[in-house]
Amino acid sequence: MTGPQDNKPEDSGSVADAAPDNWVDRWAPAFTRPYLRLMRADRPIGTWLLFWPGAWAIALAAPLTDRYVLYPEILYLLALFLVGAFVMRGAGCVWNDYTDRDIDAQVARTASRPIPSGQISGSAALVFLGVLLLIGFLILIQLSWAAIGLGVASLALITIYPFAKRFTWWPQVFLGLAINWGALMGWAAVTGSLTLAPVFLYLAGICWTLGYDTIYAHQDKEDDALIGVKSTALRLGANTKTWLWGFYGLTLVFLSLAGIFAGIGYLYFAGLLFGAFHLMRQVRDTDLDRPEECLAAFKSNRDFGVIVFASLLAGTLGTSL
Numbered sequence: 019m020t021g022p023q024d025n026k027p028e029d030s031g032s033v034a035d036a037a038p039d040n041w042v043d044r045w046a047p048a049f050t051r052p053y054l055r056l057m058r059a060d061r062p063i064g065t066w067l068l069f070w071p072g073a074w075a076i077a078l079a080a081p082l083t084d085r086y087v088l089y090p091e092i093l094y095l096l097a098l099f100l101v102g103a104f105v106m107r108g109a110g111c112v113w114n115d116y117t118d119r120d121i122d123a124q125v126a127r128t129a130s131r132p133i134p135s136g137q138i139s140g141s142a143a144l145v146f147l148g149v150l151l152l153i154g155f156l157i158l159i160q161l162s163w164a165a166i167g168l169g170v171a172s173l174a175l176i177t178i179y180p181f182a183k184r185f186t187w188w189p190q191v192f193l194g195l196a197i198n199w200g201a202l203m204g205w206a207a208v209t210g211s212l213t214l215a216p217v218f219l220y221l222a223g224i225c226w227t228l229g230y231d232t233i234y235a236h237q238d239k240e241d242d243a244l245i246g247v248k249s250t251a252l253r254l255g256a257n258t259k260t261w262l263w264g265f266y267g268l269t270l271v272f273l274s275l276a277g278i279f280a281g282i283g284y285l286y287f288a289g290l291l292f293g294a295f296h297l298m299r300q301v302r303d304t305d306l307d308r309p310e311e312c313l314a315a316f317k318s319n320r321d322f323g324v325i326v327f328a329s330l331l332a333g334t335l336g337t338s339l
Contacts, residue, residue, distance in 0.1 A: 031137055033130050036060040052137040053146055056115060057108025063317045064111070067230075069103035070323030071223040072200025075216050077330040078280050079208035095161075095207055099200060102157045109150040110176050110196070116143050117180040125241040127309075164206035172199040183242075187253035190231040191224070198223030215280040222272035226319070229265035232258060233300065234316040237309040251306075259301055266297040273326065282333035289329025296322050 123134035175196035182189035205216035235251035
């Protein structure tokens, strides 16, 4: 097991599991880099995973309202959700790293993060968290009252998630509850209410997260076992792939139910077949004992988000044919 300095490239402050030559390390002003690394701006995959459920809901709900004809308004909502995903994913990462600062210092992959490596103090991290939450609030109040209420409620899930690994083998469930909340907010932002369709979309996102974050957790299973941190990777062990088939299978079932209850066109369901193939390849081809393969499979879920979004757009077109 290594300490913070063993993982930090000389004089760069780069985080061990960030992509080499990422834009933060190359282009960001030096004084901003520790804060951008703290909010994972050097690893955008988390922003995409937070954005897609909300974007799916907006695309699914748009044809059900007269606002659908106001394309600039729908595009504005998508832009708000994208910026909001960037900011709130950053806030979640700051909170997660603050609460996990002692644990991260004992794990090889995370010891070079800004707090355990000493680039940012705990108090400075909390101030930065406050700034991000303020920006997130300013974005939130641009939405409908229903979406604002849901956004405020999501803070409870964000607060609890970092502690879940201390008391349950299923912290990925808590992550799924938090990171897919945008599925409910996106629908409410368009329609001002909720129906079964966004609930099924939310359930699909939770099952999807259980799959991809279990794969992600296999990177740290040896360190986690040594320090007593719980995860589905450790709980499921050699049976993980069997469970992954179940998680991803339920993802597709709930995505289908969301489309059915929203009355979307058949092209959406045809597009889901491409999504099914993508998820199948993740399970079939990923060696869970090779961290680099786990990370690559995890990152590929950005593409799954694109596939579902494109399928929703195709299904929307299908309803007008």
